[in-house]
Amino acid sequence: MSVSIKDIAKALNINPSTVSRALQGVYGVNEETRRKIRQTAKEMGYVPNIGARELVKGKTNLVGIFIGIYEKGVRPPFFETLPLLNQTLGLYGKETIILSVDPLTYKKGQYMEMCRSRGLEGSIVMGPFDDKHLIWSEVSNSQLPSVVFDEPYVGRRCTCIGTFEEQGAYDAVNHLLELGHRKIGLVNGFPDLYVCRERFAGYRRALDEAGILFKSAFIRESDFSGAGGAGAARELLKREPEITAIFFTNDLMAMGAISALQTEGISVPRDVSVVGFDGLFIGEFYNPPLTTVQLNDQLIGIRTAEALMELIAGGTGKEVRMEASLVRRASAIPLSST
Amino acid sequence: MSVSIKDIAKALNINPSTVSRALQGVYGVNEETRRKIRQTAKEMGYVPNIGARELVKGKTNLVGIFIGIYEKGVRPPFFETLPLLNQTLGLYGKETIILSVDPLTYKKGQYMEMCRSRGLEGSIVMGPFDDKHLIWSEVSNSQLPSVVFDEPYVGRRCTCIGTFEEQGAYDAVNHLLELGHRKIGLVNGFPDLYVCRERFAGYRRALDEAGILFKSAFIRESDFSGAGGAGAARELLKREPEITAIFFTNDLMAMGAISALQTEGISVPRDVSVVGFDGLFIGEFYNPPLTTVQLNDQLIGIRTAEALMELIAGGTGKEVRMEASLVRRASAIPLSST
DNA sequence: CTGTTAGCGCTTTCAG
């Protein structure tokens, strides 16, 4: 198709291998010849064929990002991290290929096959996949360097990256306790996600340490959606009217709930305090501004790239979790002010 | 490294080309041999090397997605579209590689070089890049099939995909007019983006058709951020207190403004009606639920893939714009109810 | 139906 190393060689009446040397390495070529080669390469519009180079070198510099096909509305915040992830990988000379996987039609071995057919040097598994999905074990047991999100499938060549979920939730609920709340509800997401179980654990530990008896009637499991959060909150408050605060394990449910409750004349935070989780960028401008647990999606992008590079360099898998920080805003206020 | 077509051939004492044939095409191989080949291939854990195949076929099946490095907070909604885009492209047998471009350090010819070195069959340019950025003309003038977002750089092999921005804005402002508003402010984003100019045009046309004199004092240019929207709205209402409604050219600014105004005791929609633009998923649960112009990011992902495939099949570039639909919620109400 | 041969574009010995 386009101009190759041979064309340049022919044009200059020299050998392709000389051209190759001149264009890449720094050693072993006469300065004069190199200059000429460089110049005609430019003139002829030569662009190296990366694929061919990969083939002969047996090295692709390619990293795969596996994303699960997910239903609308349950979107993970991962895509905030993608640009930074891609950029950082670029700093290490890696390129990124996106691989979609349908969790439902996933076939055994598919992961490795996808990796090997593209000659991936590493992979990043973003999900979402439920915690027992086959792909997790395939990823974590494989010899291919990989970084998985959230689910703690650490392997010898597999690092897990995520957040201190339990701690984040603990901080959130503890904040409510400090504000004087004692009857604190929980609206959780899918229990088959690690993050949900951990957030639940954090909720529970905060109550325990405060000497408050855990009541399962104060718990609802929902679907991470706005409508789901609304429904769960409504039902929770109807059944357990003494509840004065609710911790939602994501912001979307929290907002859905606040919106719905206010429609019914239940005011947040006056009648009930609310804390969310995620730190969606919009929370700051929500009405009321949402108290939430802030994740750092951008930083996660950078750290993911770094973790993968470490693995590729020969490191061994580990668990990397990042601090989540409670952002105190107006949706949670002292109990006494009711 | 791993098992190749040769290894299988050797194991079966046959020729590599026979193996190749058996594994791909459907014609010209004895059923018995094919079966044996298939089986040992499986047993040996053979996975085809796509790179090698590409090289010999001179065909990569690779599509590049160019994203601009952007500042935090000005994030485009594009990443909602990426999964669907990737999936749809997959249906056509294409794979997707992500290419980050720093708009500031961009060098002439970089676009083509990136495309050619990877042997891309097509590209999708998501931006954001300002409307006069060099990359646009390089993309639209190149012979490589490409789809660009928003900015109307149509070329013979370059399709532009986007939304009927002007119409969307017109509908939004018209809605306010129908509600009885006459003094309608506009808070716009960066004027060097096509979408902003168009949304402005829609605002203006709606006023014109209603016979309302356009007043530049009712216009503010901001930065698409929540804080920016807040500042612009505050200033606008201070200088022009007769304004009863504001159209924001994105939801984030609208929400930032609503939040800030309410802090100052100015209620939305009671004191001032607000319409946004984008249809962020959170708008439905905002308080008040945000009236906005809904973009269909997911559909755009599908359409983009289709448009690119059409181009790759030999089609010529065109402009594809999709309907944006006004979603009437509670942030804009009749003037009389004030 | 199957083997032989050549070659995609590039790098890398190995001579010279």
Next chain:
DNA sequence: CTGAAAGCGCTAACAG
């Protein structure tokens, strides 16, 4: 310092 030759893994004629 440069040329010649071989080969990465695969496919595509062309014979047989």
